[in-house]
Amino acid sequence: MDYSIGTGEFKDWIVAETAFSAEKLGKSEAVMMLGNGYMGLRSATEESYGQETRNLFINGTFNKSQENEVTELPNAADITRLDIRIDGERFSLEFGKISDYIKQLNLKTAQLTRSFIWESPKGKKLRFHFNRFVSLDNLHLIAMKMEVESLSHPVAISFDSGINGRMTNSGSQHFLEGERRILDDRLVQLTQKTNESGVEMVFNAVHNIRLNGENVMPAADKDMARRKVWMTYDFQLEPKEKLEVEKLATVHTSRDSGDGQRSKNSAQLLQKSLDELQHHAEKGYDALFQKHCQAWQEKVWGNYDFEVESDHPFDQLALRFSLYHLTAMQPPPAHEYLGIGAKAMSGEGYKGHTFWDLEIFILPFFIYSNPAAAKSLLTYRYHGLAGARRKAVENGYAGAMFPWEMAWPEDGETTPLWGDIDIVTGEQSKIWSGIIEQHISADIAFAVYQYEKVTGDSGFMERYGYEMVFETAKFWSSRLEWNEDREVYEIRNVLGPDEYKEHVDNNAFTNYMAYFNLKLAERYAEQLSSENPKLFQKFGVGDARLDWKEKAESLYLPNPRPIDSVIPQDDTYLQLPEIDLSTYKKQTKVRTIYRDYNAEQINKIQVTKQADTVLLFYLLEQTFLCGDARLSNTAKRENYRYYEPRTLHDSSLSLAVHAVVANDLGQTDMAYSLFRQACEIDLGPQMHTSDEGIHAAAIGGIWTAAVFGFGGVRLSDELLRINPRLPKQWRRMKFTLYWKGVALTIEITHQSLKATPHSGEVVFETGGKIYKADKLIEVPLTSEAQIHSGQPLQ
Numbered sequence: 141m142d143y144s145i146g147t148g149e150f151k152d153w154i155v156a157e158t159a160f161s162a163e164k165l166g167k168s169e170a171v172m173m174l175g176n177g178y179m180g181l182r183s184a185t186e187e188s189y190g191q192e193t194r195n196l197f198i199n200g201t202f203n204k205s206q207e208n209e210v211t212e213l214p215n216a217a218d219i220t221r222l223d224i225r226i227d228g229e230r231f232s233l234e235f236g237k238i239s240d241y242i243k244q245l246n247l248k249t250a251q252l253t254r255s256f257i258w259e260s261p262k263g264k265k266l267r268f269h270f271n272r273f274v275s276l277d278n279l280h281l282i283a284m285k286m287e288v289e290s291l292s293h294p295v296a297i298s299f300d301s302g303i304n305g306r307m308t309n310s311g312s313q314h315f316l317e318g319e320r321r322i323l324d325d326r327l328v329q330l331t332q333k334t335n336e337s338g339v340e341m342v343f344n345a346v347h348n349i350r351l352n353g354e355n356v357m358p359a360a361d362k363d364m365a366r367r368k369v370w371m372t373y374d375f376q377l378e379p380k381e382k383l384e385v386e387k388l389a390t391v392h393t394s395r396d397s398g399d400g401q402r403s404k405n406s407a408q409l410l411q412k413s414l415d416e417l418q419h420h421a422e423k424g425y426d427a428l429f430q431k432h433c434q435a436w437q438e439k440v441w442g443n444y445d446f447e448v449e450s451d452h453p454f455d456q457l458a459l460r461f462s463l464y465h466l467t468a469m470q471p472p473p474a475h476e477y478l479g480i481g482a483k484a485m486s487g488e489g490y491k492g493h494t495f496w497d498l499e500i501f502i503l504p505f506f507i508y509s510n511p512a513a514a515k516s517l518l519t520y521r522y523h524g525l526a527g528a529r530r531k532a533v534e535n536g537y538a539g540a541m542f543p544w545e546m547a548w549p550e551d552g553e554t555t556p557l558w559g560d561i562d563i564v565t566g567e568q569s570k571i572w573s574g575i576i577e578q579h580i581s582a583d584i585a586f587a588v589y590q591y592e593k594v595t596g597d598s599g600f601m602e603r604y605g606y607e608m609v610f611e612t613a614k615f616w617s618s619r620l621e622w623n624e625d626r627e628v629y630e631i632r633n634v635l636g637p638d639e640y641k642e643h644v645d646n647n648a649f650t651n652y653m654a655y656f657n658l659k660l661a662e663r664y665a666e667q668l669s670s671e672n673p674k675l676f677q678k679f680g681v682g683d684a685r686l687d688w689k690e691k692a693e694s695l696y697l698p699n700p701r702p703i704d705s706v707i708p709q710d711d712t713y714l715q716l717p718e719i720d721l722s723t724y725k726k727q728t729k730v731r732t733i734y735r736d737y738n739a740e741q742i743n744k745i746q747v748t749k750q751a752d753t754v755l756l757f758y759l760l761e762q763t764f765l766c767g768d769a770r771l772s773n774t775a776k777r778e779n780y781r782y783y784e785p786r787t788l789h790d791s792s793l794s795l796a797v798h799a800v801v802a803n804d805l806g807q808t809d810m811a812y813s814l815f816r817q818a819c820e821i822d823l824g825p826q827m828h829t830s831d832e833g834i835h836a837a838a839i840g841g842i843w844t845a846a847v848f849g850f851g852g853v854r855l856s857d858e859l860l861r862i863n864p865r866l867p868k869q870w871r872r873m874k875f876t877l878y879w880k881g882v883a884l885t886i887e888i889t890h891q892s893l894k895a896t897p898h899s900g901e902v903v904f905e906t907g908g909k910i911y912k913a914d915k916l917i918e919v920p921l922t923s924e925a926q927i928h929s930g931q932p933l934q
């Protein structure tokens with residue numbers, strides 16, 4: 141991959157691949173995916189290869205292919221494939237000679253391009269150029285353009301182009317047969333329906349063709365087969381002649397309304413999609429592309445306004461890459477039944493399911509930069525309450541026990557029960573997270589709290605937020621187990637964030653987060669009962685408030701050890717044997733420990749997969765527990781010092797959190813190194829790490845490490861704190877965030893912090909002093925003021 145080829149207007153905007161390899165297609169397919177939140181299109185090449193993964197996902201169209209499978213986001217019909225023949229021979233980059241090859245994603249224009257000169261095995265030279273975008277202006281539109289120029293000989297070029305519904309998710313078929321049509325000799329259409337959820341999809345495509353700049357309407361061969369409809373075009377190109385083919389396609393589904401209801405009017409859906417296509421065909425690729433670029437400028441680049449001046453231009457590119465993907469995964473406005481999958485819509489990994497990745501790693505970006513989108517994503521969780529209540533009942537608990545993996549809100553728990561083959565036993569391993577990784581309920585309550593504090597959105601709280609917090613508190617209250625000997629409540633048999641430790645008792649993260657959830661519910665109940673008794677009554681909390689208080693106060697919260705201030709990750713972790721982890725700490729690929737140990741053995745060693753106790757400090761210091769002596773700065777420093785060397789960062793969720801905490805602790809060089817590693821999860825040199833899709837949480841983490849880490853932005857219960865500490869490689873950073881509905885542009889250098897509210901007033905703390913900004917204010921930054929929590933580690 142090459143990130144330095146952008147020049148002029150596009151400097152640090154281009155993600156490029158400069159050599160073709162049929163073995164390494166996954167990387168560029170995923171990191172260069174195109175999307176607009178309604179759909180995600182993996183950037184597979186037009187011509188097909190054995191190792192490719194062609195994916196088009198339409199958000200929220202979940203389906204269960206068979207009774208014993210969990211629901212997943214189905215791989216929809218393929219529109220992008222072109223089967224090209226030159227003088228009757230199949231065109232493929234696996235044959236012949238390639239020169240001037242480049243495949244690139246322009247992050248600014250959100251356009252994928254690919255160009256090269258290809259010499260066929262018979263020695264005929266052609267120049268190919270492909271363009272593609274998924275419109276942010278019209279969310280149903282996919283547009284493509286192919287230009288072919290003959291450079292040496294007269295050639296016959298022919299291509300098949302249409303809609304291919306023979307797609308599967310790694311073999312699982314989600315669609316009924318469907319119907320095909322060809323209209324007006326130029327428009328192809330495929331309609332399909334998912335076999336279980338009954339979601340209808342309509343795909344249309346039309347071609348605009350030019351030969352040497354003149355519009356032509358060649359007669360085409362029309363063809364249909366099972367689940368497939370296509371046209372074949374034939375041309376003769378003399379040297380220097382150029383063929384341009386535009387393919388404009390639309391996608392609509394019966395779940396488009398956004399209100400969770402399914403449209404029953406198939407005829408209307410068909411008509412709407414055809415009308416839209418007609419309109420696009422008249423406009424053509426270039427005009428549609430202009431509108432798309434404008435949308436990216438208005439909604440994204442001009443809005444988020446993120447700038448970084450670094451010795452390493454890669455840093456600016458990585459931040460743009462993060463904003464690009466966060467936009468591509470953001471559900472369309474008012475589509476509050478849609479979440480964000482762990483791989484967003486860039487691959488089949490994790491089946492399109494939403495994990496805690498959303499609340500803890502992705503949502504902070506939306507809460508601070510696009511509160512309307514954050515609200516919609518939290519409302520998605522609200523719509524999941526019915527499934528969460530069902531899960532609680534099924535497990536013998538009360539209230540709402542949120543699914544570890546969530547798909548369509550009413551589906552409830554969708555974590556599969558069985559996973560990979562254990563290398564030692566040869567047996568399929570059981571996936572426990574859907575049953576015992578329970579901290580998700582408290583993570584969601586945390587996100588509601590964070591959203592409420594940052595936005596002050598009381599309407600959201602009244603309609604959705606309070607209920608989510610009360611219901612999750614009811615769950616925890618029923619979940620706690622009384623230990624008669626110790627006279628405390630405990631939470632036994634869980635899986636904490638460190639998924640290398642299954643079936644542990646009193647995972648500190650889970651216990652503290654449950655405590656936070658109970659205390660939060662108690663506070664909200666108290667506040668609401670006096671401020672809005674009528675609304676309070678509606679939630680039927682009654683005496684539960686007293687129960688939450690009593691349970692929270694008797695819940696076992698492991699203390700920092702007197703000897704070294706380390707909080708035991710769980711009841712047994714600190715007694716487990718230690719091994720030399722140095723080889724795994726130096727790994728360039730994740731999970732290398734599995735080469736030597738199986739899951740059961742890893743369970744019994746002091747080794748941590750990902751941020752666990754360290755994450756606890758980072759989250760709870762943002763809440764009303766920020767003054768809790770157990771979570772002091774000394775404890776934060778000592779826990780970081782203890783756990784980081786034992787953490788393999790084998791989950792993409794780990795590095796960014798460690799970067800933020802390292803920066804808080806004055807370990808700026810380490811923080812910068814962790815930030816770079818976090819950026820390289822998808823952008824790094826490992827060519828297969830993104831094969832199943834990009835890592836959505838890590839992409840949120842790039843923003844988090846920059847804004848919460850180097851920018852020092854942090855919620856501290858009621859207060860916005862901005863205590864930056866830029867790494868020495870950075871000279872300046874600038875971004876806009878929202879605090880209680882007011883946009884605030886923040887510009888940071890090593891010398892000063894400038895804060896400019898766009899309108900209204902923002903109160904914030906920096907360097908221990910409170911500032912009230914109703915216009916630009918500039919605060920000089922002393923090195924002391926830059927240290928915002930705790931003393932430096934050394």
Ligand code: IFM
Nearest residue numbers: 482495496497791793837
């Ligand atoms: O949610 C994560 C989990 O914490 C670690 N394994 C991957 C999941 C999805 O990203």
